[in-house]
Structures are given as C-alpha cells and as structure tokens.
Amino acid sequence: MFRNYFKIAWRNIQRNKLHSAIHIFGLAIAFSICILLFLTAYFHLSFDSFHRDKPQLFRTSRLINSPQGTEMSSQMPLPAAAALRTDIPEVEAAIVVNMGMPENFSYEEKNIERVVVRTDPNFFDMFNFPVLIGNGSTALSDFQDIALSETTAKAIFGESDPIGKELKIGRGEDVEYYTVTAVVKDCPNNSSIRFDAVARIQSLPNYAQLQNNWGSNGSSVFVKISKNSDLQKVAMKLEPFVEKYYPDQLAQLRSGRSDVQKSSELLSINLTNINDIHFSGERSSSKLLVYALMSLGAFILLIACFNFVNLNMANSFKRSRELGVRKTLGAYKGQLFMQLWGEALLLYFVGFMLGLGLASQLIPVFNAQFGGGIEISALFQPTFLAIMIGVFLLVTLIAGGYPALKMANFSLVGVLKGKISTKRPGALRNSLLVSQFAISSLLICISWIASQQLDFLREVPIGFEKEQVISIPVGFQQDGRKILARMRNELQNDPNIVSITGTGGNLGRGLDKVTVRSVVGFDYKQNQVSADWLLADYDFLKTLQIPIIKGRDFDPAFATDTINAFVVTESFVKAMGEPDPIGKYFGGEEAGLGNRIIGVIPDFNAYSPSDKSYPIAIHLSATERINYIFLKVKSDNPQLVMEHIALVWEKLTDNALFNASFLDENLQAWYEGEIVMTTVFSTASAIAIFLSCLGLFAISLMVIELRTKEIGIRKVMGASVKSIVGMISIHFVKLVLLSLLIAVPLAWYIMQMWIENYEYRISIDPLIFLGVGAMVIAVALFTVSFHTIKAAIVNPVKSLRTE
Template sequence: MFKNYLKIAWRNIKRNKLHSFIHITGLAVAFSICILLFLVAYFHLSYDSFHKEKDQLFRTSRFVNNAQGPEVSSQMPLPAAAALEAEIPEIETAVTVHRAMPENFSYGDINMERLITRTDPDFFEIFNFPVIKGNSATILSGMHNIALSESTANAIFGETDPIGKDLKIGKPGQEQIYSVSAVLKDPPKNSSIHFDAVTRIETLYGYAENKNNWASNASNVFVKIAKNHGPGIVENKLVSFVEKYYPEQLAQLKSEHSEAMETLELLKVHLTNIEDVHFSGERSASIALVYAIMALGAFILLIACFNFVNLNMAQSFKRSRELGVRKTLGAFKGQLFLQLWGEAFLLYFFGFIMGMGLAYQLVPAFSAQFGGGIEIATLFQPAFLVIMLIVFIVVTLIAGGYPALKMANFGLVEILKGNVSTKKPGALRNTLLVSQFAISSLLICVSWIASQQLDFLREIPIGFEREQVISIPVGYQEDGRTVLARMRNELAEDPNIISIAGAGGNLGRGRDRTTSTSITGLDYNQNQISAYSLLADFDYLKTLQIPIIKGRDFDPNFATDTINAVVVTESFAKAMGESDPIGKYLGGEGADQIIGMVPDFNAYSPSEKELPILIHLSNDETINYIFLKVGTNDPQVVMERLESVWEKVAPRSLFNASFLDENLQAWYEMESTLTRVFGIASAIAIFLSCMGLFAISMLVIELRTKEIGIRKVMGASVNEIVSMISLHFLKLVLISLLIAMPLAWYAMQNWIQNYEYRIAINPLTFIGVGLIVAVIALVTVSFHSIKAGNANPVKSLRTE
C-alpha cells in the first residue's frame, strides 16, 4: 500500500510540473538560506561550549559609575586573580589571561609572527585545550616554558620534535629565550581565547612594575567556581572584595556623586559565564544580531511554507472530484491523509536535499562574505544535523499536513455535487499572502534603513585626514623606531611625501587585521577622567592634519616632550573643568604636562562610546605603525615606491600598506554585514513571495474562468478584467504594508538608539518600499490577468 501511495504521489507531481517546480525551487532556496543562516547562528552560540566544566567558568568584569557615565570593562589589574582566589573560598582557581599579541618567533634562520598569550600556570587546569605532546601537569612549571599550537610547531620545526627546543621571542635586541614544553591542539574557531603560543604571565613587559598595581587594568581574569556554588554567592562576596581593594577609587566615586549610593551602584566586579563571553565586553558579537539571523532563516522558510499551503489549498478544488471518487470506492480519511501528505513529503524531501546540496556549495562563499567563521564540516556535525532534521519534520508535518488534513475532511456529498466551499480556504489564502508580503516588506525596510545608517556613519566628519594617508604596520620582526628613522632618511627628498609619523596603534583596521585600545584613568582636581591614550611620534598631528587650537605641537627642540608632555582634545579639557588646560599637570607637579589642545576626533569607531583623547610621546614604548601623508593623484606610483623603500628599511617585515579611508571601513563591519544579510534575505523573501503570488493568481484565475467569460460576454473590457483581478491582490499587499511598516519603524528606531551618531528615520523610506512592493506584485499578477482578459469567452464558458 505504501508503494502505491508513492506511485500516485509521483504521478501527481509529474502531472503538475509547473506547480511542482515552484514548490521544489522555493523550498530548495528557502532550506539552503535557512541552513546557511542557522550555521552562522550555531557557530556563534557554540562559542566556548567545548570546555568540560563550562558551567563553573566565569570571566570577571568591572562596572564603574564615574562622572563621564557608566563604564563596563573586562580589563582587570594583574594582582586581581591571586586576591580573588585568596579572599573568596568558593573560587577554586583564578587565572590572569593577557590577550594574545603578535610577537616575533625566531629559530635558526626562521622568523615569523605569532600570537602569544601570557597566563598563570593553572591555565590548563580550568580550560580544555588538548595537549598533543608534553606533560599537561607541568606545561608552565618553568618561568620561560612555552606551549605551542600544533600549526605553529609545524611551521617552525616541521617534522622535528619541538619538546625541549629553545625559541627566541621578541624584537631584535629584545629577545628572550623560551623552552618548548608542550604542543597543543589549535584552539577552535569558536573559542574566545586565541593563541599560537602560551607562556607565563611573569614574562609580560612591565610585569614587575604592575604586579601589585590595582590601577593598571590590562588583562582578563577567569575564575572557576566550586561545584554546588552559584555565581550569585560569589558576586555577593565581591562587594566586600571591592571595598577592600578599591578604597581610593570608591572614595573618589562617592565624592563625585552627591546622592548617597551603595558600593554596587558605584563600582562592582561581576561575573560572566564563559559561554556568554563572546557576547559581552568590548567589540563583542551581538547576540541580538545572532537571534535576528535565526529569525531571518525562519521567516524565509515560513514564506516557502505559506506558498506550499496556499498552492495545495488552491489545487484542492481541482482535485475534489478525484477525492470524492476515492471516498466512494472506500478510501478512509486516514488513507487519503497519508496519500496527500506523502505527496507533500516527497516535495519537501526533494526541496530539502536540493537545499542541503546548495548550502554545501555556498558555505565557503557565504563564510568569506559575511565573516561567519562557518565550515562545511559543521553541516555534518550530529548536533546540527539533528536540529535541521527536526526543522524538516516539523515543517513537513505542519505545512504539508494541514492541507492534507483539510482535503481529507471534505464531505463526500458536497464533493460529488461540486459544492465544496472556497470561502474559508480563500480567507486562509489571503491571510498567508498578507503574511508573506508583510515579512518581505519588513525585511526590505530593515535593509534600507540599516543601509542609510551605515552611509551616515561613513560620512561623519572624523576630525582627521583620511584621504591620501597611508598606514603601514611595522610588524614584530623589526624595531618600529629604527624603521621610522630609516623611512624618514630614505624619503626626505621625495616630493610626493608630505610628512611621516609613527604611532603605537592604527586608525581603523589595516591589512594586518589588528586593532587595540588603550584606556587610561586619571584624577585631576577631584575629577575622574577616562580617556583613550594614543602613543604618537613627532609630526603625528601634521600627518593627520589635526589643527592645534591652543598651545603647540610636539617639537624635537623640546627635550622634555618625550618625557612628560601630552596633547589633549577639547573634551578632555572639558572633563578636567578647564577652559585653557595649557601648562596644567596631570597628577601633580613633575607629572605629564599639557602642551597643546586639539579638536575632538574619532580615534575609534563612531558607533562606540566616545571618550576624550590624550596623545603622548615616549622613547621607550613601541612604534607599531607608520603613517605617511602623500601629495599625488597617482597612489599606485607612491605604493610601488614605498614597497621598494620598505624592502630596504624593514627587510624582515611584510609590506602591508593601506590607505586610511580603506582601514576605516573596517569600523563598520557589523553594520555592513547586517545590511548585506538583510538585503539578500529581503530579495529572497520577495522572490519567494512573488513565486507564490504568481502560482496563486494562476489558480485563482483558473477557478474564475467562467466568471471572467461571462463578464466579457456582458461587455467587460480587458482593462476592467485586469483591474478586477489585480486590485484584489493589491489590496492584500496594501494590508501587508500597513502591518510591516510600523513594526519596521519600531525595530529600527530601537536599533539606531545604540549609536551616538544616528539618522532620523525618513517617512519617504516607507513610501519607497511600499511602491516597490506594490509594483513587483502588480507585475507578477499582470501576466495571468492580461492573459485571462484576452482569452476567448466562448472557450472560457466551455471549460471544465
């Protein structure tokens, strides 16, 4: 019997080739996009889930309610880990993890840059990074022991056993010798902790000066809480911990807030579970965006399901006599349901398999385009396959089962008399069409408004010259100050080079894909100031064309400029409470002295919280980037010239130059991804909706063939016939727009509130979307309505 059901189902699919093609194509596209979007969400939601005791692992963060507004940072002082472990019994282990920074690794003639993470010896007791070679209990027992990732060990040593081998790490003249104690499996992509090598925190530059400094916040602290103890117990004890170790900062915060406030409202240390770290802190992923991506996948699949239900319900009236004959011959409702649902299952199965195949082909391009970090192998992970199988079964049972159940329940007498009512299915059909176009319109509005916000951010004046300024990362195989001096000598007579400067950090994100933030806290006349700290060299302001408002620029003729001179922005002076900060000292006589004031500029993305900026020089700190202001209309010639010079001045460092305007685009990666994802999703949604509308309009016209013939005989023109049919569907589209637009406005109004700089949503956007959707729907329906209007009424009246 089952074989017979399959035969009948296959015959019906072959007989209705157009409808079957629409079904399978729509389902394949919907399933493929749904799978790709779910892969992205699955990747982000699986972050750090590989740690065995993940429920007990937490990262600490600081909340500070200072005069400039509340701040949250995951950066903690170096002594915090030991103090937490000593003060709070429920904390089994606490480790300091200094974020991975690129450094130069040397072994024989081999030199390469790799990321090195510095931490405590207990690191491998709480985190599960598998050890391939070496003793896991003694990996960091020696002060200069180092564990290498598998890929790094292979790149340096090849087939040679690396255990016990010595490596030189650091810039030329500053190298330290490390002994390889272990080889670790490469950390997975869905890990919040990345490294190419792991060594002791004591080898960190400046560790001796800051190991007891509670004002220096530069590392993460992770804690493992004992079993049967929740984080709430620990957080309650962290109040007294803060009062003990942050007395001066607490006193300062209380003086800034005249109203009586509890310790928790002023300064607190709180815990974030390891699985939530990916979605919290500075430059973190947005969990709201991940849920939005999942919703997108569900919406697109929902539209395809609506198409399926609509088409099946519309076709049910064409098959009513077939069903009536089967009932007359003794078929039960259950048998009819299984037969009809079997047809739906076959169509869904074909669509699902084609969707899987399409997703398999698109995974590499999709991952590269949207930075999802997804891999083809994830498609075949048991957990992900189970999720997609459940989605397939649920969708098939609901979207395929509902029409099958309704058709199996048709009354025998009504079927044979031809009195099957179309009223309720017509209402369902219209509801589903409205839902489809409402979702499509919502996605188009979201995509359009997100694009407007992105364009607005890109056009915001950032306060420095972005055109014709080249940024070159020095890398970690050369000394930045030496390279900078050589560059100045080599290019001193080049007419295309206006100025050259060095800096500790980049502006935007260059081709080395590295970005870093340094935030310093200062106390000036009882005013707590948080500011971005920028390391620069002479001619930094000149190269970026940042004007001096008061005071002067850094000058090589002033010997003290590299010791205690700083330049600040207007907002920094405002936070000080000084209209003229020139000559003032930050931290008392002999400390940093302000020699100049410049207008505010965006050292970091305008979408992030804006802080005052303090620029300083130093003879000791590392120059990591070189900026060049060029004065030519042929940038390619300048790039070629710089590349040849770079080979002379920095032979061991890769030439990775880029223009600042290119770098700054990386500030808007999340917004660009959001715009692209929603743009593609809205295009697919409107495509699927139009496919459904195309098929539904054809079936509706078929059901009204005789009516149209009678109207033509009675004198109706082609235009009147076309208008009658088109207006019916345009009314549905108008209703969908009335539903979608308020939802889009509300959602995007909340989204843009996250930005310091934001657009005002223009009502013309919704009018434009409405016109686009209406025209697309009208064009889709017009094909069949014009064909019906031009048909011979005699043939229409004879049709069965």
Template sequence: MINNYFKIAFRNLWKSKGYASINIVGLAVAFCISTFLFLTAYFQLSFDDFHKDGDRIFQTYIFANKPEKEERGGSMPMPLTPALKAEYPEVEAAARLMNGSSLVEYNGKYFDKQVMFTDPDFLKIFTFPLLKGNSEAALNELSNIVISQNMAKAVFGNEDPMGKQIQLGSGGGKQYIVSGVVQDFPGNSTIQYDAFIRIENNEGYQRGKDQWDAMSHQVYLKLKPNADQVSFEKRLKSFSAKYFADNITTLKKQGAKPDERGDIFAIRLQKLKNFHFNKDISGGASSSILIYALMGIASFILLIACINFINLSVARSFTRAREVGVRKSLGALKKQLFVQIWGETSMICFVGFIVGLLLAYSLLPQFNATFRSKLTLEYVFQPDTMALIIGLFLLVTFIAGGYPAWQMSKFNAVEVLKGKITLKRPGILRNSLIVTQFTLSSLLICCTIIALQQVDFLRNQPVGFDKEQVISIPVGNKVDGQQVLRRMRNTLDSDPSILEISGSAVNLGVGKDHSTSRSVIGFTFKDKEISSDWVSVDYGFVKTLGIKLLDGREFDPAYPTDSLDRVIITETMAKMIGEKDPVGKYFQTDTAGVKYQIIGLVPDFHIYSLKADQKPITLHLSHSEPINYIFVRVSPQSLVGSMDKLQAVWKEVAPQADFIATYMDENTDAWYKEEDRLSQVFSLASGVAILLSCLGLFAVALMVIEQRTKEIGVRKVLGASIRSIVYTLSEDFVKMVILSIIIATPLAWFLMQKWLDNYTYRIEISGWIFILVGCFAVLIALATVSFQSIRAALMNPVKSLKSE
C-alpha cells in the same frame, strides 16, 4: 498499499508539473538560505561550549555606577588574582590573561606569533588539552613556554619540540624552553593563541604587580562545585571596599548612588557563555543582535516558503475535490486520504530539501567569503548539525503539507460530487497567508534600507581628521618601528609627492593585519575621575592626519623634553580636567608619577569606531615605546603610484618585514564590518523573500484565474474591457499587499529603533522609506498578478465559456 500510494502520488505530481516545480524551487531556495543562516547562528551560539565545567568558569569585571551611566570593564589590576586566591577558598583556580605578540626565532628563522601571558592555572580552567607535556607543570617555570600544534609545525617542522629552546623578541630577546604542546583552539573559541608564557615575563609586570589602579589584563576564575555566582559576588563586596576604596570615594564625591544591588563600585562575574557576545568586558567578536537576526530571517524565509506551499496546496485541493469525493464514496477512510495527500506533499518537500542541500553545498565557498563565515562540510555533517537540518525538514513538511492534507481529508463526499465545493471566492486562510508573507517581505526590505542608511551615515560621519590620501603601514614584529620610521623619513625627505610622515602605537581603523588595540589610562584629578585614551605618537602626527591645532604647538625635535613629559590633548580632555586654556598647565596620572605639561590643544577626533565610547584623547611622544604603524600622507596627484613607490622604499628600509599597507579611508570603513554583514544578510533575505512571495502570488493568481475562467468569458461577452477585467482580477491582491505594508511599517520602525539605540551616532528613520517600500511592493504585486490577468483577459471568450 504503500506502493500504491507512491504510484498515485507520482502520477498526480507528474500531471501537475508546473505546480510541483514552483513548490520545489521555492522550497529549495528557502532550505538553502535557511540552512546557511541557521548554521551560522548555531556556530556562533556554540562558542566556548567545549570547555568542561563551563558552568563554573567566569570572568571578573568591574562595575561602576557613575552618575551619568553604568560602566563595565574587563581590564583588571595585577594584584587582583593573587588576592582572590588567597582570600576566597571557593576559588578552585584563577588565571590572568594578557594579549601579546612576539617575534619568535629558532635556528635563524623568524615567525610572528600571538604569545599570551598567563598563569599556570589557565590550563586547569580551560579545556585546551596538552598533546605533549603535563598541564600541572607545563608553566611552573618562568622560562617555560607552551606552544600550539600549528606553531610547533611552523617552527619545528617534523622535529620534536619538547625541551627545545626558542627566542622571543628581536635583538637578543629572552630564551624559553618548550614545556608543552597544546591542541589548537577550535574555530568556536573566544580565546585564541599561538603560545603561552608566564605573565611575570611581561615587561610591565614588576611595575604593576602591586598597583590596584593600573588595569591591564583579563582574569578568569573557576569556582568549586559547591560555590555559586550570586553568593560569591555578595562576598566580593567587602573585597571591593578593601582594595578599591579610593574608587568608591571618588564616585561618591561625583554624586554616584548605589544601584539596585547596593553597589557603587563592585567586582562581578560574567558567565562563560557570554564571553563571545560581550565587547565591553571580553572584547567579544560578535553581537547577539546579529545572531538572533539571522535566526529570525531564516525563520521568515522558511515561513514564506511554507505559506506558498499551503496556498498552492489548498488552491489545488479544490481541483482534486472530485477525486477525493469518488475515493470516499468507494470506502476510503479519512486517515488513508490524509496519508496519501500528505505523502505527495512530503515527496515535494523531500525533493526541495535535497535540491536545497545541493545548492548549499555548491554555494558554501561563496557564502563563507561573503559573510566571513567558517562553515565547512565537515561541520555540516556533524550529528547535531544534521539533526538540526532534518528537524527543519520535518517541521516544514508538517506545516506545509499537514494542513492541506487535513483540509482535503475532511471534504464531504456528497457535497463534492454535487459540485458544491469551489474556490470561486477567496478564502480567509489564503488571504491571511498572502498578507503574512508580504508583511515579512516588506519588513525585511524596510530593515535593509535602514541598515544600509546607518552604515552609510557612520562612514560619512566626520571623524575629526583627514583620512584621504593617507597610507597606513603596519610595522610588525620583525623590525623596530622607531628605526624604520627614521629611515623612511631620510629616504623620502626630498620626494615632493610625500607630504608628511609620522607614526603611532595604534592604527586608525582596521588594516590588513586585522589588529586593533587600545590603551586607556584612568586617574583622579582635582577630585574628578578622569579616563582618557593614551596614544603614543611620533613627530608630525597632528600634521600628517590634518588635525587642526587650536592652541599651542605640536611635538617638535627642537624640544628634547617633548619625549619625556609633554602631551597634546583634545578639547574634551581639557573640559575633563577643568581647564579652559590648558596649554602650559600640568596634570599627574598618579601621585608618584610623571607631571605632564600640556603643549597643544586639538579638536576631538575619533581614533576608534563611532560605535565605541568616545573618550578624551591624550597624545604623548616617547622614544622608548614602540611605533607599530607608519602613516604617510601623499599628494593627491601622486596617489595612483604611491603604493608601489612606498613598497619599493619598504624593501630597502625593512627588507625582512612584509609590506601590507592600506589606505586609511579603507581602514576606517572596516570599523563597520558587523553592520556590513547585517545589511548584506538583510539584502539577501529581502531579495529571497520577495522572490518567494512573488512566486507564490504568481501561482495563486494563476490558479484563481483558472477557477474564474467562465466569469471572465461572461464579462467579455457583456462588453467588459481588458482594462476593467485586469482591474477586477488584480484588485483583491493589491488590497492585500497594501494591508501588508500597513502592518509591516510599525513593526519595522519599532525593531530598527531598538537596533539604532545601540549607536551614539545614528540616523533618524524617515517616513519616505516606508512609502517607497509600499510603492515598490504594490508595483511588484501588480506586475506579478497582471501578467496572468492580461493573459486571461485576452483569451477568446468562446473558449472561456467552454472551459467549465
């Protein structure tokens, strides 16, 4: 019986090769794209789920209910962790974690590595297994260092690293003894590292270990099994009142009110599963909006492919009505007919599925490169991933094949054999499905255009400095930035093509080192809570970046005190401290600290992405703080050869460091990587959606026109023109596409308004976008249907009248 089913299915599909090919191509493309998108979303959602007892792991964060808005931040003061462990028995383990990078030296070889500062409890909280050493004792001593597998191989090769001494830092840095080798972090880990040392080794530890107002690192807790987040946060209210009384008092003076939980200022906990998606607290690298957008788009594409399959299957079912009627009259059961017809559709789905997987296999490198993904074939063939892919296949087979098979198995044998079942008039189901797929396609096109406009708007928004003709050079850890900057100034001083040279502790934008950092200082001034970006710069910074000086002067080597207690501030900072003419005025960041004098006032400018909260900026100069980036402004006429010239100079002044310079306008463009990815995903999805929709519309139009062949012949005999016949055949399809636009427009407007609300600087959605998309969709539909309509209208009416 089953063998007979396969024979009949194969013969039917071979007889309708065009129908089968259209379905296979559509399903293959849909399976390929959906597999990529679902796997990418699944990978992102799996971040940090490999840690044992993940439901008991939390990160602390500060909540402040300021009058203007709520604020949350993950940076903590040094004494917080010891205090929590001492005062709360439900804390099983607690560890501080501070990002760091260091030059590692072993046997005369140097390596740039990410060395993290932490506490011994870190290895008890997170499941990063030690391959060598004991996790209970690996960080007991201040001179201990735990290194990753990758670092062990890079530094020691085939040597056993245990007990070996390495040096961190250049110029006589500190010696550390390798006390453990930890497994490399998985690709889906928020926390990334090359090595760990004790946080007490950080140069700012002694200064900040008793300061409750100096935020510098992240804190992670593991609660005991009998403790829960809600009750622990309630117990932390008294902790906040005890150690952050000044913050609470300041907020009350500003007019802050308690939130719905009764807090003006509080220490709260964030769950492990949210680390990867929370940029404000954890510095997460991804956005949940992008993840759910990927899943939604993948579902849309699969749905459009299923709609094509259903429409074609239902349309084709009427051409097989007599076959079904004959088989029923010969005693075939409804169940047998259902299995037979569903079996045919399952064969098409299976072939489409296999072809889709082969496409995914061949296009995987291009997909990873385009979307900066890390999918590998090993990941695709993991059991849970294969279960997801097979589940998608079964779901599509059930949706696309089940309904047509059920409809055909219900045909009444007597009515079929009398020829009463036809498809001469369009059905509600077919029309609804066509409207649905064009609604989804139009929705994706609208979202694509709006996303592209927003990215373009962000890139062209003034950032407050001149980013053109400026080259940014990361210094790295192998050389002293202050020293290299002086050497470059001396070397290039007489070169007319070099206009200005300066340096900074932070980059403007994201360069090839992919590094970014931020230093924010908070203090109370005249009973006002001040928060400012604190940026260490060198002489000529304002001039190099083309920032206009509104008042005062820039840092000048002629004034030695400029490197001690002088600052340049932005207009917003002047407003925050309540000074209309700030030049010459003083302020302090703490009662026992330095009294800073303002020597210059500049307009507001952006040193971070326009997506980030804009803070007042304070520029200061210090010969003791590092210069991590060197900025060189070149003349426009010399821009072409300037990179090669600077590379040659770099080899002279810093031969041991890599030259990975970039243009600053490229760096600022890199701020919007996520938006780029989102717009690329939308573009890909909308292109595939339109392709599948047109493919389906083409096939449905073909089958409908075949059903109306005699009608077309009659119209031509009675004198109808080709134009009127094309209009008659295309009219219904165009009406459906117009209805799709009417439905898609408010949906696209609502969804993209929600997305744009995440941006301080954003576009306003224009109505012409929807008009343009509507015209495009109608033209595409007309072009698709008209091809078949014109072909039918040109057919010899004699042949048309003989066709039925």
C-alpha cells in the same frame, strides 16, 4: 501500499510540472538560506561550549559608576586572581589570562609572528584545550616553559618533535628563551580565548611592576566556582573584597559622587559565565542580532511554506473527484492523509536536499561576504543535523500536513456532487499571502533604514584627513623606530610625500586585521577623566591635517617632549574642567611629576563613531614601540606612489612583508557590523520578496484558471480588458496594502529601538515607508499582471469551452 503512494506522488509531480518546480525551487532557496543563517546563529551560540566545567567558569569584570557615566571593563589587575583565591572560599581556582599582541618567534633561520597568551600554570586544568603532545598539568611548570598550538609548532619545527627545543621570542636585545613543553590542538573558531602559544604570566616583560599593582588593569581574570555554590553569596562576598583592595579608587569615586554612599554602587566586580562572554563587552557580538538571524531564516522558510500550503489547497480542488472516488472505494481518512502528506514529504525532501547542497557550496562565499566564521564540517555535526532534521520534519508536518488533513476531510457527498469549490478566496489563503508580504515589507524597511544609518555614520566628520594617507603595519620582526627613521631619510626629497609619521596603533583596521585601544583613567582635582591614549611620533598632526587650537605641536627642539608632553583634544580639557590647560599637569598634578599639556586640538574620531567616544591624549615616547607608519602622499596617481613605497620598504627592511593600505579603506572596518547587517537584511528581503512573488505568481495562475469561465462571460457581456485586469488585480492589491499596515508600524518600532544605541543616529523618515509601500505594490502588480492580461485578452469562446 507505500510503493503505490510513491508512484501516485511521482505522477502528480510530473502532471503539475510548473507548480512542482515552483515548490522545489522555492523550498531549495529557503532551506539553503535558513541553513546558512542557522549555522551562523549556531556558531555564535556555541561559543566556549566545549569546556567541560563551563557552568562553573566565570570571567570577572569591573563596573565603575563615575560622574562621566558607567563603564564596564573585563580588564583586571594581576594580583586579583590570587586575592580571589585567598579571600573567597567558593573560588576553587582563579587564573590571570593576558591576551598578548603578536610577537616574533625565532628558531634557527625561521622567523614568524604569533600571539602569546600568558597565564598561570593551571590554565590547561581549568580550560579544555586538548594537549596533543606533552602533559597539560605540567606544561607550564617553569617560568620559561611554553606550549605551542599545533599550527605554530608545524610552522616552526615542521614534522620534527618540538618537545624540549629552545625557542626565541622577541627582537633585538628584548629576547627571551623558552623551552617547548607541549603541543596543543588549535583553538576552535568558537573560542573566546585564542592563542598561538601559552606561557607563564611571570614571563610578561613588566611583570615585576604589575604583580602587586591594583591600579593597572591589563589582563582578564577567570575563576572556577566550586559546584553547588550559591552565586548570590559569592556576589555578596565580592562587595567587601572591593572595599579591601580598591580603597583609593573608591575614595576618588566618592569625591565625585557625594550622592552615592554604597561602595557597590560606585565600583563592583561582576561574574560573567563563560557561555556569555561572547555576548558581553563593548565590541562583542549581539545576542539579539543572533536571534534576529534565526528569525530571519525562519521567516524565509515560512514564506516558502505559505506558498506550499496555498498552492496545495488551491490544487486540492482539482483532485477532489479523485479523492471522492478513493473514498467510495473504501479509502480511510488516515490512508488519504498519509498519501497526500507523503507527496508533500517527497517534495520537501527534494527541496531540503537541494538546499543542503546549495548551502554547502555557498558557505565560502557567505563567509567571505559576511565574515560568518562557519565551516562546512559544521553542517554534519550531530547536534546541528538533529536541529535541521527536526526543523524539516516540523515544517513538512505543518505545511504539508495541514492541506493533507483538510483534503482528507472533504465530504464524500459534497465531492461527488461537485460542491467543493474555491470560486471565492478563502480566509486561509488571504492570511498567508498577507503574512508573506508583511514579512517581506518588514525586511525591506529594516534594510533600508539600516542602510541610511550606515550612510549617516560614514558622513559623520571624523576630524582628520583620511584621503591619500598610507598606513603600513611594521610587524613584530622589525624595529618600527629604525624603519621610520630610514623612511624619513630615504623619502625626504620625494615630491609626492608630504609627511611621514609613526603611531602605536592603526586608525581603522588594515590588512594586518589588528585593532588596539587603550583607555586610561585618572583624576584631575575633583574631576575623573577617562581618555583614549595614543602614541604618536613627530608630524602626526601634520600627516592627518589636524590643526592646533592652543599651544604647540610636538617639536624635536624640545627634548622633554618625549618624556611627559601631551597634546589633548577639546573634550579632554572640558573633562578636566581647566579653562587654561597649557602647561598644566595631569596624572600627578605637581609640576614635573605628571603629564604636561603642550597643545590642544579639535576632537576627532580615533575609533568608530558607533563606539563610545572618549577624549583623546596623544603623547611621544623615545622607547615605546612604533607599530604603524603613516605617509601623507600628494599625487594624481596614489597607487603609483604606493608601488614606489613598496620598493623602498623592500630595500629598507630586507624584504619584510609589505601590508600597506590606504587609511580611507581601513576606516571601512569601523562600519563592519552595520555593513554586515545591511547586506544580510537586504539579501534576505530580496529573497523574501522573490519567494512571495513566486507564490503570488502561482496563486494568481490558479485563481485565474478557476475563474476562466467567469472571465469569458464578462467579455461576452462587454467587459473591457482594462476592467477585467483591474477586477482581478484589485483583490491582490488590497492584500498587499493590509500587509503594509502590519509591517510598517512594526518596522518603525524595531528600528527606532536599534538606532537608539548610536550616539550619532538618523531620524526615521516617513517617506521610507511610502517608498517601500510603492515598491511592494508595484512588484505585486507586475507579478499578477502577467496572468491577468493574458486571461483578459484571450478569446471568450475559448474561455467558455474550458468547462
């Protein structure tokens, strides 16, 4: 029986080659896009899911309610972990995790840069990072023990056994020696904690100053709550914990918020489960965006399914007599249903397999374009495969099962008498067409508005000169200050070099992919100030062409400038509430003890305009590390200057890696999230409108085939080609207009909520929706016109002979 069903299904596919090709092609595209989007969502939703005790693992964070606004930070002081273990019985374990910057690893002749995470000795007991060589419980027993990731161990030691070998970390005189005690499997991509090596927190360079300092926040603190503990009770115990260990901070906050009496409303410590860390924090992924990606994949799949239902229902009337004969010969409804659904299942299976193959080929391109982080192996993970097979069966049961059920329920008498007809369009077909174009129009509106918001952010004045400024990451194998001095000396007479300076952090994100932000809070009289802290060298303002409003720039003639001198922005002065800031001290207001303001500059954006902005304080230092060198160049051919600088770099650094980039390119990373969103939704909307038009193309063909005789009669009675084209097209235009009436208000509501998250944002222009409407109607008319014009100009005699 099933063999007979398969034969009939295959014959029907061959008989209706065009419709079958539309089905398979549309389903393959829809399934491939759906798989890629679902894989991306699965990747983000699976973050940190590999930890065995994940329901018990939490990261602490501080919520501060100051006069300047509410701030949430996951950075905690070093002594917090020990205090939490001691004061709260439900805390089974608590550890500090200090996410370090890349450091120089040396072994014999090899030098590489890797990230060291410094933590407590029970790190591998709390988290499930598999230890391949050694014992995780004892890997960090001594202060100078270190565990390496598998990739790092191979990069340094090759295939030889690394256990017991001595490793040098640091540069110049700042070198520490570590003994390798374990090799750990590389962190999975879906891990919030990432490292190349793990060492004891006591090996932190300034550990002695930080170990009892409750005012310095630079590490994450993770806690493991004992099983069956009441989180609400733990949260209640955190209130007296804050009062005990943060008395100075609470007093400062109360002085600025006399209207608030409760300590927890000023400063509180919150717990975030490890499963939610990926979606918490200022620069974290948005769970809403992940669900939007899943909805996007579902929408595209729905459009393909709507095409399938519409075409199957329209095609069913061509097979009505076949079904009538089968019923006459004794076929049951269940048998007819299984046969018809089996045909749909076959088409869907072919489309699904083609979509799976297409998705596997597109994963590298998808990752390169959108930074998805997904791997081909994820396609074959049992959980994900089960999800996709479930989606496949559900889709085939609904989209293939509904037409099959309707066709199996045709009345035998009605079929044999020829009373089954679709001369008049059905409500189902119209509803599905409206839904398709509503989804497509919604996606086009979203991508258009997101694109306008992105363009607006790019046009926001950043307050400094980004053109023809070269940014060079120094790397951790070089001494930035020495390299900066050498480059100044080497290039001082080069007419193409306007100025050279050094900084502690980059502007934007360069080829090294590193972004660092340091926000420091302090009190000035009765005002609380939070500011971005930037380390710079001489000529920083000159290189970026930032003018001085009051006071002066840093000057080598003033020796104290490298000790406590600061140049601050106008918003910094405003936050201080100081009308005459020059010469004033902050962070210790007594003369000579705090930080001295020597100059005031206009506000500028050191970080993305889409992030929360802070006042900026720029300082010099004779000892702090210079990580980037900026060069302002003046040339008609900046790329030629870049090549010359590369040769100078090679000469001065003994062939160190030259990772230079232009600052305007670096700043594009500020808009990475918006670029990805715009590109994803633009691509999705293009695919959605293509699939919708594919369905409309097939449906219009089917409708015209059913009305061939009517068109012939109208032509004989004197109807013009124009009137026939208008008669057929107007019906589809009405459906498209109805879809726009649904999509436009929904798009406005969704995007209005989205742009409210930006400090700099556009006002949504109603002309956008008029433009989308005109475009969708034009595309629909173009799609339908191929068949309508062809049917309208055909010889009426030929039309009347079709029946």
